[in-house]
Amino acid sequence: MGKDYYKILDVPKTVDEDALKKAYRKLALKWHPDRNPDNKEMADKKFKEISEAYEVLSDKNKRAVYDQFGEEGLKGAGGPGGPGGGFPAGGFPGGTFSFSSSGGGFRPSNPEDIFKTFFSAFGGAGGDDDDMGGFGGIPGGFASFGGMPGMGGGMPGMGGMPRGFSNTSGMSGSRKRYDEGPHIRRQENPVVQRPFPVSLNDLYTGGEKRLKVTRKVIENGQFSQAEKILTINLKPGWKAGTKIKFAGEGDETPEGPTDLEFVIEEKEHPTFKRQDNDLLTTVNITLLQAYNGFTKQITQLDGRTITVSGGQNSMCQPGSEIVVKGEGMPISKMPGSKGDLRVVVNVILPNLTNQQKQSLASIL
Numbered sequence: 001m002g003k004d005y006y007k008i009l010d011v012p013k014t015v016d017e018d019a020l021k022k023a024y025r026k027l028a029l030k031w032h033p034d035r036n037p038d039n040k041e042m043a044d045k046k047f048k049e050i051s052e053a054y055e056v057l058s059d060k061n062k063r064a065v066y067d068q069f070g071e072e073g074l075k076g077a078g079g080p081g082g083p084g085g086g087f088p089a090g091g092f093p094g095g096t097f098s099f100s101s102s103g104g105g106f107r108p109s110n111p112e113d114i115f116k117t118f119f120s121a122f123g124g125a126g127g128d129d130d131d132m133g134g135f136g137g138i139p140g141g142f143a144s145f146g147g148m149p150g151m152g153g154g155m156p157g158m159g160g161m162p163r164g165f166s167n168t169s170g171m172s173g174s175r176k177r178y179d180e181g182p183h184i185r186r187q188e189n190p191v192v193q194r195p196f197p198v199s200l201n202d203l204y205t206g207g208e209k210r211l212k213v214t215r216k217v218i219e220n221g222q223f224s225q226a227e228k229i230l231t232i233n234l235k236p237g238w239k240a241g242t243k244i245k246f247a248g249e250g251d252e253t254p255e256g257p258t259d260l261e262f263v264i265e266e267k268e269h270p271t272f273k274r275q276d277n278d279l280l281t282t283v284n285i286t287l288l289q290a291y292n293g294f295t296k297q298i299t300q301l302d303g304r305t306i307t308v309s310g311g312q313n314s315m316c317q318p319g320s321e322i323v324v325k326g327e328g329m330p331i332s333k334m335p336g337s338k339g340d341l342r343v344v345v346n347v348i349l350p351n352l353t354n355q356q357k358q359s360l361a362s363i364l
Contacts, residue, residue, distance in 0.1 A: 002071025005053035013067070017058070021118075024054040028115055051111035054118075058222055062106060074106045109216060109223055109251070116254040117221055189259045192250045193243075196262035198234065200269040204301035204329060206236035213260065216251040232262065237277070237332035240266040272301065277339030278328040282346050283308070290316045290347045298343065300327065308343050318347040 006013050009023045027050045029035065036043035056062045056074065066074045202209070209232045217226045232244050242264040250258030266274065273280045283296045293312035297305050306327060310316045321342050328339025352360065 003049065003053070005056055005066065005071075008049050008053040009057065011057075015057070020054065020057055024050065024058075024118065028054075028118070032115065048108070048111050051114045052108040055109055055114055055223060056106070059224060061225070065106075110253065113253045113255075114223070117218055117223070189248065189250075189257060191245070191259045191261050193261045193263055195265045196232070196244070197265045197267050198238075199267045200272055200274060201301045202234055203238055203264075203266065203274075204236060206234045206238075206330075208233055211262075213249065215249070215260075218252045218254070230260075235332045237330035238264055239274075239332075240264055269301075271299075274329060275342075277331050279339065279341045280344065281341070282344045284346045284348050285311075285316065287347060287349055290318075290345075296343075298341075300341075306341065310345060316345050316347070318345065320345050 006015070009015075009020070009027060011019060011023045015023070028047065031043050031046040031050060033040050033043045033047060056066050062074060198209075211230045211232065213228050213230055214225055215228070216223050218224075228249065230246055230249060243261055244264075245259055245261040247259050248257040250260040252258075271281055279301075281298060283298070285294045285296070290311055293310065294316070295307060295309045297307050300306050306324060308322050308324060310320070310322050321344055324341040324343065326338050327341035331337045331339065
């Protein structure tokens, strides 16, 4: 059984928007960690549950999924895209693939972000909650949500945080972004990293990849989801661990947007293995070919055919390497340069009868 969000907020399943806001306001104020210094562990747990329940039930799309499938269905939905955090199983040959900046399925937002968003947008005032203790404005210079009207800092009387609550206390993950004068630099946006699986073929040739990103945005004081197409221009020779950052394209929070950073992961290739700037592959030959010589054709990552030969002058030893200069991976920092292709020879020994073994022994 998953969580019962309606029970957590003490509302019926038919609850409307206004009643939902009132229930969240009352419970969030009651269980905010700042209000419960002597019972912080319990308050922290309750505050998270209340915030998660409100985030789901106040969003009609999330609420519809939850009503039909419950918490497990909501969090296990995976969002757009396929395996590996939004990447379809077949890769992305020349097209667009989906990606969620928050990862697969629904992931609850920072409870403090929801709290700040709610009281900044809706004013916090409600008239009939005696434990609110009055409301002040947001401290001057507190960063707004990036263009939302009426939600900038220094606007006393326009809602803001309830008196007695700090803008940075409570749940972990919040960050200060005060304007402390012309000589003080604001903190940089937090960075959310996501893996970016890329085939070895694409790392060899380079090219343009498009990503459909689903992220959380703040609209009218509530979190919702928005989609955007981002473009990554792969440079030939990029390696696993290469980072591509998109400033301000991650989830929005009350303090501002987050940066989205993709980290390249190299997909396993069935034929080639990368070793720094070199490419390694294996060719199988018979014992007869090892003695008499062989010629093999290898299909390169860009589709070209490369011919390799060995054993013409002397027996080709198992595990020996044939090096083809300049046919390895492109070197991204040295345009026009490549590593080497190293071909490992695997000699397949035949199954011999006893008579054949005796004949071979007499020869050797």
